[in-house]
Amino acid sequence: MELTKSMEDYLESIYILKKQKRYVRIKDIVEKFNIAAASVTEAMLKLSKKNLVEHEKYGYIDLTEKGMEEARRVYSRHKILYKFLKNILLVSEGNSENDACEMEHIISKESYEKLVKFCDFVNKDTDTSSLLDKFHNSIDSKEGSCNDNGGDKMKNKRLNELKLGETGIILKIEGDKKLRKRLMDMGMLPGTDVKIVKVAPLGDPIEMKIKGFHLTIRKEDAKNILIED
Amino acid sequence: MELTKSMEDYLESIYILKKQKRYVRIKDIVEKFNIAAASVTEAMLKLSKKNLVEHEKYGYIDLTEKGMEEARRVYSRHKILYKFLKNILLVSEGNSENDACEMEHIISKESYEKLVKFCDFVNKDTDTSSLLDKFHNSIDSKEGSCNDNGGDKMKNKRLNELKLGETGIILKIEGDKKLRKRLMDMGMLPGTDVKIVKVAPLGDPIEMKIKGFHLTIRKEDAKNILIED
DNA sequence: TAAACTTATTAGGTGAGCCAAAATAGGAGG
DNA sequence: CCTCCTATTTTGGCTCACCTAATAAGTTTA
Known part of the structure; x- marks a missing residue:
């Protein structure tokens, strides 16, 4: 199939909007991404041609079974990435969301699956939660150890x-x-x-x-x- | 500054190549990315205009101080992502490398910093290693629990x-x-x-x-x- | 039911990032 | 010094994902 990041974004947003609104229209997507309506119309045309979306002129937008699959694939990646960043690394909500939004398109199946297992493991294993607390405490205290790039020159x-x-x-x-x-x-x-x-x-x-x-x-x-x- | 993914990739590759080769030329980058030489020439022109790269016609390519900074920023993200995927999640070498190559461009500063701390913590804390072993064992055994998308329909x-x-x-x-x-x-x-x-x-x-x-x-x-x- | 408004589409255009093919520069050997 | 080969640059073209402006289809409302 090989969808571009943009196309995946459109499919995912239709999927999410339909869960909330029953009917999805061009305007909803326009508002979600803050782009020109013309761009969305064009994108829907492309997605229709690929049989991922059903959309008749001036009408409602819907996902085909194939489109639904793709959307779910992307969205499941989004959710696990968000959870990992937000709940395990304690990244702020905004950054977790934004990073998840980008990474969902590029993470490999293997990494995704391993990350699911990792989050599962952390949730289920009781020993882990105390250790995770320990990590979370350590985050706030020592602010050092993190050379973004400045300072030491990464000598070999x-x-x-x-x-x-x-x-x-x-x-x-x-x-x-x-x-x-x-x-x-x-x-x-x-x-x-x-x-x-x-x-x-x-x-x-x-x-x-x-x-x-x-x-x-x-x-x-x-x-x-x-x-x- | 706001560099595109491509430009970041070029800077990063020049940085890495210079660590290995002393002299970097158009051809080296062509081989690294498997793209046409014309594209690289064009990119170097753009980077020169932004004062990130020094490159005189038919000559060697070098990073300016500013370019070096950007390259290091990207590369430090690459390394930590690779380490996390490879050593903590046990993702295969190839996927770790590829995923890191993409994510390095989009991860936020905050997520990067938290990930550094997390990897640090896992390395230093002795309790963690046994727990990590436990996780690594669990990866191989139970292959279930991971719904890529098929199967259950993510009902709310x-x-x-x-x-x-x-x-x-x-x-x-x-x-x-x-x-x-x-x-x-x-x-x-x-x-x-x-x-x-x-x-x-x-x-x-x-x-x-x-x-x-x-x-x-x-x-x-x-x-x-x-x-x- | 026609005007007024909202929503969607069409047409034409932009920049990024790639390409192939043609032109040109530099270096090695005769 | 000239020739040949390789590396590089120039030129012109392509796709993707956007845009604005103009137009058309729906919808509301007086």
């Missing part, structure tokens, strides 16, 4: 500087060609996630998990791998 | 059907005009969040929290308020 580490249990993403591999090739053959490509799983007594060698399997390299070699975390 | 409840502690969003208020006006004057407008905080023995009256203050209404009246959760 090298692989040997990562501590046990830490994770990072490979940014770049330095050193001579031979070494670079050898490391890359082992799966160390820029963009790959690594996690340090064991460090020998003197910090050498270092064992890491990469692409699901374990890999051990010498500290000397690790110095050639730039990491960002 | 009425306010009196909400249980203690549950939350919902007001969808619509029915009943005669007088009642509707009275309820709306108390702040019950469509779109408002409510949370049930107390229910008297026979389910009447019902006390709820709405817009920060408490409100008590009769069960009879609550039946007129449609809720979606």
